[in-house]
Amino acid sequence: MKALQLTHPRSFVPVDVAMPELGSAPEGRLVVKTGSVSICGSDIPSFTGSRQPQGFPLPPGAPIHECAGTVVETTSSLLSPGDSWSPSPTTTRDSPSTSPRWRHGR
Numbered sequence: 315m316k317a318l319q320l321t322h323p324r325s326f327v328p329v330d331v332a333m334p335e336l337g338s339a340p341e342g343r344l345v346v347k348t349g350s351v352s353i354c355g356s357d358i359p360s361f362t363g364s365r366q367p368q369g370f371p372l373p374p375g376a377p378i379h380e381c382a383g384t385v386v387e388t389t390s391s392l393l394s395p396g397d398s399w400s401p402s403p404t405t406t407r408d409s410p411s412t413s414p415r416w417r418h419g420r
């Protein structure tokens with residue numbers, strides 16, 4: 315699958331990465347096909363390269379944390395494949411099933 319990787323300041327490049335698999339992941343995990351992303355204010359230092367120390371390239375997907383997409387696979391009892399989804403940076407990363415803010419598009 316394709317992912318965006320910040321290879322040097324202000325330059326995202328599409329790269330091939332392995333498709334994530336949930337396997338026996340705990341409740342509440344998702345695989346989401348990304349539809350859109352944004353660069354928020356907290357991403358700007360990484361995006362411009364002003365955050366020190368920081369080396370390039372960043373891991374694929376970093377520093378993006380605001381995005382929207384479609385659930386492909388999930389272990390959540392609250393979501394199903396095909397649901398629209400967007401994370402809320404104010405909720406905990408490990409508990410999408412416990413926060414209604416993680417639920418969109420139903």
Ligand SMILES: [Zn+2]
Pocket residue numbers: 354355356379380403
């Ligand atoms: Zn943000």
